[in-house]
Amino acid sequence: MQTLAARQEPVVVSARGATLQLEDGSHLLDFASGGLGHGAAPIAAAVARQMSVNPLSTRHFLSLPLAHLTARLALECPGSLEVSYLCSSRSEAVEGALKLAHAVHPGRTKLVAVSGAEHGSTLGALSACGQPSRRDPLPRLLFEAELAPSPVETADLVDRDTAAVIVEPWPGGPDLPVPEAGWLRELAASCAACGALLIADESRSGVGVTGSMFSIQREGVVPDVLVVGGALGGSVLPLAGYVTRRGLNDRVYGRRDPTLHASTTGGNPAACVAGLATLEMVKREQLPARAEASGLRLLAGLRELRRRHPDTVGEVRGAGLFARVRTKTGEADAVAAAALERGLICEVDPGLPGIALRPPLLSTPEEIDLGVEALDGALATATPAGAGR
């Protein structure tokens, strides 16, 4: 992820919603981090209370917040996804999912992933990375993933040698094509036919971002493993994990050493309390519906930008508060740098022609409009000479 290059080491001193306040008094809109957004009072209060008595677990006692959050996730997740392993980063959650797949299918060597997608920066997660720029510098990885040219084509690669397929149901990278509806059902059917695990990485698209609790629900598909994260920690503490079916979990972890997969601070009480408070808030304030509405506002704004800058802006796609803009001018780096000058942080893949916009769930309509306005200004200046307008 590259979010900033231009300014001289700006320092964030406080934040609210999508807005970061810098030391010099100026403000920036953060449309790169996603998540819930800053300053949600109920979450801060719950975390403060837990922090003051029992922030991390001894692991030699039972932990109430862990029990409650894993039970709550079982309720929120579709189908019979009901066993969770929690941790503190997306990478580690993906590692856990891949471990499960390895151990469920010890004889199978093949992992299918999507070209252009990425799932984290640990070595297992990097082995499933579909971005040559991230893979190539590493002389070797733990295993070779087979990359489908696009999400739709993943189903074609699944066979009886496939341990797992890892996909983002709403493709996360700035430069990824958005597949047509129905592709996930087809993929799930292929996986089921071959016994391959379908791992849905919803660490960016989950917890209300795309307008439903998990974006996979938009397609009515239940994966074997769901990777969660993103907004789950309430933008207060990092919190991620994977959720799977009990039968699948028990095949690997059901009758073995209780610490076969674990992490000392994963699923710690303070983060679990943040997770519970966040899920409560998502329900109470109907944040998926709000994300849907704000997302339409964002998408309308971006489509207007395409009309205003036809030589610069290509395809515009979005689901809730997760949108992507393709640039026609080659690299999007210059647009991102110009946007930052105008107070907007957005995400680009270095050297590739796409911008991802992930405003937090608590973004206000004003913040969405300001973000679109900043991007408008950036596109005006980033249009290369000769492209004409």
Added chain:
Amino acid sequence: MNPAGVDRTEVLELYRRHFNAPLAHHLELGGCSIETAGRGSFVVDELGREYLDVATAHGIFGLGHCNPAVQARIAEQLARVAGPTGGLAHDPGVSLRSRLARLLPGDLGRVTFAGSGSEAIEIALRTALLARPARTRLVAARQAYHGKTLGALGMMGMNHLRVPFEPLWTDVRRVEYGDVEAMAAAIGGGGAAAVLLEPVLAGGTIEVPPAGYLAAVRDLCDRTGTLLIADEVQTGLGRTGWMFGIERDEVVPDMIVLSKILTGGAVPIAATVVSEAVAGEADRRADGVDYSSESACWPLVAAAADAAVAYVEEQGLARRAQLLGSYLGEGLDTLAEMFPRFVAETPGIGLMRGVRVRNRVVETALWLQLRRRNVVVGLSLNSAAATPVLRVYPPLTVAREEIDQLMEALYDSLQSLERLRPRAIYALAAPAMALQFRLPTRMLTAAANRADTAPSKAVAR
């Protein structure tokens, strides 16, 4: 009777259905209650009972539970900004980075944060692959513990943790810890990409290497261009009586990995610190790719960790660990002499100590006895170790009287076991072990018989 208003059996049921069923068995058989609070060296359960915590979750409560200095910084930061800042800097992060770089020897200055020790090991391995792309070999100690993500796991020699998830790395040499010749052979004349090593071995065991071992390994690495990665997740920030375990041998590694005490007992964080020289080599190969994690250094997490490191420095906790560690070590040695039937040795340094028991039955029985006396020691949870080591990692802030309390509980527990025939000890511990590890009864009976013929019989009775 239950001020917290929670029912333990309900919580166990939730663990079984939604989290980790074998762990639920283990905690149930241990009679483990629900943690509700912590203060200093003590954990409080739902019934208000206080337990002396010398397990400290492998050392994360190294500054005691709810350390006031860490708590104050958390409260202050929570009121400003806690979560992600779009890749921009924030004061706690800037302060923590510079504090670590200042504290570490040599040009160890490039700090990358991670969410766990495992993930920080992944960063170190990734950096080693980038900085030594032409070399395939990685070297580690056979009994080491480095973490449970796939890259870290692939380094480990503990088969019961690694084998179910293979294939992983193809060219890992695992050597006997403390053996310089074995290390030289593993590195080979052409050199390896990296050696990953704990300054004190701590994977379900504790082993302090002979003085000069780390220096000898450093020398082997220097001669072959092999990178030395010090896994100081458990040893770093004062635990061993040194600020960092490598200081005992005056060694400067190419990378150092920190966590546990860095968490301040409050937040999930780890750090990989790479020498500027090696970081530069890795950068050239990475060619502008930024592998850093999005969630690793949020302001709230960084503030707690910064307060923790400052506390270790300001309170001179490394020195304190050295002084109190001697006191603790002498006490444990005395117990080992008194109860040779159960205790084989008491390895350790500073406030990183262990009680190596004769077999797994004794481990579980002693752990249960201590638990009844409201003392929590670290169970090795290493189903592969024949002579497991119970871990004694008190907070570095522990009071001398609390060490006395631990000694009393250990003495009483061992006395209780002493009064029992081996068969009775077996009866006490075996059901727990059989359920916890699904061990065959045959194996447990054999272990009980070995206890029966332990060399100490004459002394004990």
